[in-house]
Amino acid sequence: MPPPGGSSDRKKTGTFLRLGEALTRELAGLVGPYVLSDRRWPGSSCVSYRYGGFAPRSRLREDGSRLLVIAGPDGEPVPDVRRRTTRTWRSTGSTPQALLW
Template identity: 50%
Template sequence: MTHVRGTVLPGTHPHQVRRRRRLELGKLLDGEAGPYILTDLRWGNGPLHVRYGGFASRCPGPDGTPVLAVARPDGTLVPDRRRPVFEVPERVTPPGFVTEAMAARDDGGSFPYRVERALHFSSAAAVYLAKDRAGRQVVLKEARPNAGYGQPDAVHVVDRFPLTANGKVDPRALRALIGAPPAPPAPAP
């Protein structure tokens, strides 16, 4: 904030400076290609995204291992839920640009998958278990361009999923698919 003899100069309040920078960045990146990130809200027509969640802080997860965390209003760290959908925490009133982007995000049902759960998250991609419109189980793998990996987006359709001894989908076996070429389509019956 810039003061001149006790007066705040117009446009120098930190909120105004951040807004101006966000708008400038949005204009620079307008029209640039970017990924569709299920957990994030795309802002504008470029690769700018917003997400409420943990990035560095950690707390014990349900099994006691450290997981990414968010702070409650009292400062208590709780696990970041990381669901495959953009969510605004209950305690947050989103700024106008977020509510505008949320209203603009409605894709009219054009996303052809129903995500059942997340299998893996990372800063470069996420992997989800989903069903396509025909009801087939698929694994969706986001690839986030410019995140250091540059792998193309991929959807792998598999006849069955590898299971652990207790009947759950085996994430280690699914991770073995990373980098594998897509399977050819099944022949028509």
């Protein structure tokens, strides 16, 4: 898998940001459920997002079991953890952190 950062990644990021902002405007004033594994979109009480795989990618462990993975900021596979967590490569601010790659 090529490392993140190509023009295709930037286009996808821009589309995602526009969609999140549009949803936040359209759904202003509505309150949605809080999902522990998701992050709320800045300024919204019902739009959430998460960073994780849509299609399963895995690596074989030494014991023969499979480990779900996603690409980290350097393109290397990291565990695709589906629980309440924060990833260390996220920055702070008003932009969704996982999109800053």
